[in-house]
Amino acid sequence: MNEQLKDFLTIDDFDVEGKTVLFRADINSVVINGKVQMKERIEENAKTIRELSAKRAKVVILAHQGRAGGDDFLPLDQHAQLLRNFVDLKYVDDIMGPVARAAIKNLNEGEVLLLDNVRMLAEETLDRTPEEHAKSIFVTRLASLADIYINDAFSVAHRSHASVVGFPKVLDAGIGRLMERELMALGRAVIDIKRPVVYVLGGAKPEEVFDIMEFALEKGVDSILTTGVIGSFFLYAKGVIPLKVDNLLFEHVGRARRIANRGGRRIKYPWDVAIEVNGRRKEIPLDEVRANQRIYDIGEITCEKYGEIIKNARTVIMKGPAGAYEKKEFAKGTKKIFKAIADSDAFSLLGGGHTSAAISEVGMNRQEMDNVHVSLAGGAFLRYLLGKPLPGIEVLKKR
Template sequence: MTNFRTLDDMGDVSGKRVLVRVDLNVPMENGHVTDTTRIERVIPTIEELSGKGAKVILMAHFGRPKGKPVPEMSLRPVAEALEEVMDHDVVFAPDCAGERIDTAIDGMNRGDIMLLENTRFYPGEEQNDPDFIKKLAALGDLYVNDAFSAAHRAHASTEGLARALPAFAGRTMEAELKALEQGLGKPKRPVVAIVGGAKVSTKLDLLTNLVKKVDALVIGGGMANTFLAARGAQVGKSLCEHDLGATAKQIMIEAASAGCAVVLPVDAVVAREFKAGADSETVAIDAVPEDAMILDVGPKSVAAVNEWIDRAETLVWNGPLGAFEIAPFDQATVAAARHAADRTRTGDLVSVAGGGDTVAALNKAGVTDAFTYVSTAGGAFLEWMEGKPLPGVEALA
């Protein structure tokens, strides 16, 4: 999607009330934020608007309070963390709608920043209720969405407000949408997708969409076992959805008719138990012992993956190649990630990656910063890869 307005299109915002939807759904322990990554990502938009004299009014959700106030899901501790990261005063509002919030906003000076209480404390948020949208819209003059990670939800603060007020993409949203356009919208070809993870059943829509859009689909992780078994390979005690064999075959047929190569492991690292330092061996894919589990792809498979990365102009990555959480079953994922990072650094590859396990795997390989773009959006990134419309993005058009 390229036809969206950004902060560059807003004009003079000095003295304007700007409602900014951000993702502050951060990990917490004992009332303290333990990872500020998501906070850091929205700082550029907040600082830019504040610096231009806008009254910056932040809106976010936290957890799943199911439409009623839950004290443990208050955003108050997040406001404190935001203040620390930004080194700027952040006023916390104990509600996100109503007269006292109107009064608090009226009292803001140019450049002030306020964080409203959890929007999901109201049932109207997740219901995208018109009356709740009106209450929120009354708080602002302009709307900015900087929460791509919540853009797959048609909620009041993500989709409804974008239709009620002049709407713009924040800097993080803008960067994400541009990266995704490079990834699958209008990519440089050849395009290679690496898809891993435990189960085919969780990524059926993704695989079906990708085989129509990419030139090669590398399948790793536990889901590769289902495809191998569908081809007649014995996978021992490996994680495998044997009941999805017909589905795997159908995906391979669709890939062939679309001219998409499906790349499966040719060798594997196997072990009798899944634990750190477990005895393991590398075997050909047609020689997996009956009492062993496939826990990573082998060196020949990594070489094949790297060959495809060498051919690619664009790489889209979602999911690890093996059980990367435990050594030595992280080796294939780390090796392929570092190879992709090297090609990205030299300007030969556009690399776009996303999904929780993927981000963790790239962090482990030490290459997150080397990729063209790494999305922390989770569900929204996956739905984009599946080719599904994202309500919060569509509303910005």
């Protein structure tokens, strides 16, 4: 057995035939104008659901969409339609009421039932311990109708929610296939590390990336390649490009300066950048960047230098795109980084929602990225990288 999975039960450890399996999925997706979009999470979760159905389990899916109050907070009827592209299932617009309980009781072997958005229950997101959640009305009502709990939603493993941590306290519990792959890949990148280790960090969430950088430096990372907004902060911090008064920028730049001083030559910064002139891409050297000028991407020279570093790595961890990839003119840097990673012999772990979305957006074929694992998680991916415990993982460890 893989070392990363030794503490967990998997589907292989259960005889699921004829058993009712509560399956925590993550089919949370992008919503555009009220329409739920087909995303990889839905397809990947469907694979495990299909396997359980084929093994004659009675599968009850627990899932969420959005957060209360948000525009993307919706019932799961659209998700049911999208899932039906991969697996036959029933859907009820109920979670633990009479309709849901009757539907669970009436399931035949091999049938699949999707319940409604679990976040419509106030109990789901209360700040409680696993033991407290296990005593909730939600958990006690559904657990009494089930035999086994399987969690395949690594992306919510950082949340101590009822559907994530409550059921493992009262049912035999294990991890699904998607969770298996996530844990094995994260283990290779964080625990069983092969050096040189290279982090490629970009995107537009400086607080998260700064946390990763500080942790990576403490653990002895070999190189950190900065891109995107993150790269700009370090260029400001080093005084390479000018900065006008901006209190929020100053705060981020101050932290970047402290990290730069600590990281020294291990932290790499862009050599050239791309700006927008009359709606078109223009690559310029750093000494031509004006104060607070918007930088949209890394330039060709930077792509080549970063590509060489990635080529010689044995482990690559990437979070965040290299530039404004949504604009075709500025997708070049992100695509070249992806291409360098795909061509490298290193094991690579790519995480964060924008990173995953960018792969398809810039025209990369995931099938050609042989030695690359793309994590479908955001917050859980970040916490794992930082060595922080995940409630949804801890509760699944063998008791």
